[in-house]
Amino acid sequence: MNKIFEVPMYAYSRSPDQDSETPIRRPVVVIGAGPIGLGAAIDLAQQDVPVVVLDDNDKVSFGSRAVCYAKRPLEILDRLGCGQPMVDKGVEWSIGKVFFDERKIFEFDLLPEDGHERPAFINLQQYYFEEYLVNRVTELQAEGKQIEIRGKNKVSAIGAHDNHATLEIDTPEGPYNLEAEWLIACDGARSPTRQMMGLDFVGRVFEDNFLIADVIMEADFPTERWFWFDPPFNKGQSALLHKQPDNVWRIDLQLGWDIDKEEEKKPENVIPRLKAMLGEDVEFELEWVSIYTFQCRRMEKFRHGRVLFAGDSAHQVSPFGARGANSGLQDTDNLAWKLKLVIDGKAPEALLDSYSQERVHGAEENILNSSRSTDFITPKSDMSRILRDAVLDLAETHDFARPLVNAGRLSVPCTYDGSALNMADALDGPECTRPGSPCPDVKLGDDFLLRQLGGEFTLLTIDADAPDLIEEDGIEVTRLALSAKEDTTGALKARYLGDEPSAVYLIRPDQHVAARRPSFDENLFRAAIRRATGKE
Template identity: 85%
Template sequence: MNKIFEVPLYPYARHADQDAPAPVRRKVVVIGAGPIGLAAAIDLAQQGTEVVVLDDNDKVSFGSRAICFAKRPLEILDRLGCGQPMVDKGVQWNVGKVFFDDRQVYDFNLLPEEGHKRPAFINLQQYYFEEYLVNRVRELQEQGAPIEIRGRNKVSAIGTHPSHVTLEVDTPEGPYNLEADWLIACDGAGSPTRQMLGLDFVGRVFEDNFLIADVIMEADFPTERWFWFDPPFNKGQSALLHKQPDGVWRIDLQLGWDIDKEREKRPENVIPRLQAMLGEDVKFELEWVSIYTFQCRRMEQFRHGRVLFAGDAAHQVSPFGARGANSGLQDTDNLCWKLQLVLDGKAPESLLDSYDIERIHGADENILNSSRSTDFITPKSEMSRVLRDAVLDLSEQYEFARPLVNSGRLSVPCTYDGSPLNSADALDGPERTRPGSPCPDVPLADGFLLDKLGDKFTLLTIDSDAPDVIEEAGVEVTRLALSIKDDKTLALKERYLGNAESGVYLIRPDQHVAARRPSFDDNQFRHAIRRAIGKE
């Protein structure tokens, strides 16, 4: 087993807070040092906010767990200062193939257009993902950022108050009390925080089980996502094959509902299933085995006073479509700039209600897509199976049928249509960059657009005049001036102007569009800024 599982990356060490005569108040406490908790902590620390991460573990996750990370989260990780090592280590892929029985029915490309810095997806084991985030925390600490991870610090009780949150924390040397102005719960689908506060987690559990096996082997399979419906090696069920770094392959096998989970996880039962799929002559060894049941659920609200939930603690989807960790990273990206404005006194606390609105919209979109995928993969009646199989047969010859095939609608970023932070669309521009949308990348002469937008409010002007800096309601907005004269690939015009001759965009710190117009209007954009920070 990889030694990364065994070595504590943030071992327990006694902290001065444990010896304080009264509970110490911290600005932000994050519960959970998984991908979502660490991303939230890094985001806030980069903005100068004191943040403490508490976790009852002291190591990275055992097993690869989440492995597929999409383009949008990679762009978020770039802003967190750790995107490049992820991409360097990860296995990049854009192509997926769908099989029915023993034949390929079609393939697809998730990034058919050029001009993006990041690939559609990388595959990277969660333990590496967490390690690179911890490395980034250490870099920030060396730079003097106010961030720390306290391993083997288990939160055992939580009290909520109008002005703060109280926590009781268990450690190997006994409990201590801590206070936080704000608490972010990123403690997973079984969230102890949610349970301690007696909060809901409603939704649907699907009656099926899937075996996950990570195997180490030398194989000639290409770097693609392969999905089988009713394969000869797993009749009546489904299967998935994905490549990871270090010669590790992820295999998912549908097993059905009425099974003995512990028995199915035993090597003597797993290995014959894998041999039937891979061939008797293929040499492999098991690295990690698990069995999961699909669940699509969410909390009714993600904000509860000064407690904010993110990632699987707030919502859970089936793994087909890679919407779990990817949507969690979009949660923290949405939350942290808003919380920072509140902490700085530049926005009202009610701005955090828009986190609830926007990310519940995102969660519902993910749950809808995930539920549809699961219903297609695991038909619940014979008629449903007949209809599904007919669609698969048609998809081999007829392109119109392919959008009906659902082997897991893969993660794409959410557009916040109807958000209270959006201003009315005043540009006859492309639909993909309407207010609420995530900014698509564009190749520029000296880099890529998203790198230049950064993590602050930006006024993007395309062949339009505007001030270099606008200050409104305590928020500074800096201008990024571009011209289609320098747009050799025409990607800027296609993605941001369409038929318009010029355009001005107000871009939020999470790189979603807040407003757009054909030209700069001082009064209109000042209103748009105030609206984007919850002051209108």
């Protein structure tokens, strides 16, 4: 049987655009049919923006690649109509164990607070994720949405202009030209778009190599994240074991810097390493092996006129913390509603600069966290190793040292503190819902808050009066009226009121808080809507 990633999912077929005498101009073209490109395209198509996705390949991701998906991206995928298959297929986990040398030094539980629909984390091979996204594209096409993926369409040249971009595209049947009013580049860390446009990508290279192996085995290891510092089977280095669906296990082995990558990738060298780790008698089959070196870097800004960068093309992090695909989905979540408003003439183009500002802020946070994890996992000096080992030795018996152990700070969404779209906080409420924050979920009877918020501007009132609909300069804001008195779990009060008796929140289409006050005030909320859409 062929693996899913060996079968073309969006085979090349000729587009009428290729036969046009003059280049056709499309409202939005996305380059790259990876998770981020498809996420952007689905989000826009759901909002009735016609979108064409170009990809130089015609298959889903080769090998498992990104395997850890966090709660916030799953919530975003719910809005994109793909959350459920992810959670149904994915492996839920919350326990992590940390080993040092031959000893287990402690374990942790990421058990989330109650009242969230989605789990803290699932593990799932990237090729399944992409398959569900491609299925969703097909579903949207059946509903009449204008979305298409063009396989084997490789962009060979880009011209950036004031009000559009021009593209030269190679196909199996020869080249053609296309124009895009807006171009979204989701073409990965080596982004050809970024290179063709001569744009910067500055940061830090970590001098290390990691072997990733996906092995298929019937093993009775529990569904937990196991991380080793300096294990007997990989002395002086680190190792990670993680479960994926279909009895596939992800193993990461740190190899150091001075190695021969091609040699190390050969099964005759990989298998003895894995046997040393798993035990001589464990039967396993190799599904995929890769060696990676990583960097932490980002573009200075993610918007260059009509060209927008999202995902790894805009920022790259180390894999520790699962901050790659997870942050990329938060990019498109931030971008799609803004682009929709700009295309519809309901917001100025400058709103898209806030995409860059807010997501640069997110990328900085991710780069900081993943660089620190890397510095802990791979000490860069004798003293940093001495301190690291001291932390690990103390953590075995003393609670206080455990927060210092850094085997990856797992992805959490960032709060857009200081964003130009936020109003000053006018509620003496909980920190977790201050302006800029992603809304935390709350169970509401048989439903959940995030599902009720959906993907439009919402005025959330909790024990407060307000009009059911406000329209401000083309932006419609509908009210969601809730009462903390009806919430027996207490989560609504804990997360949205604190000690205040009432609150009114303006919530953006990406479910981030734009403004909050104890009560409704028409002028102030109209100002908040204008600010959140880049109009003041």
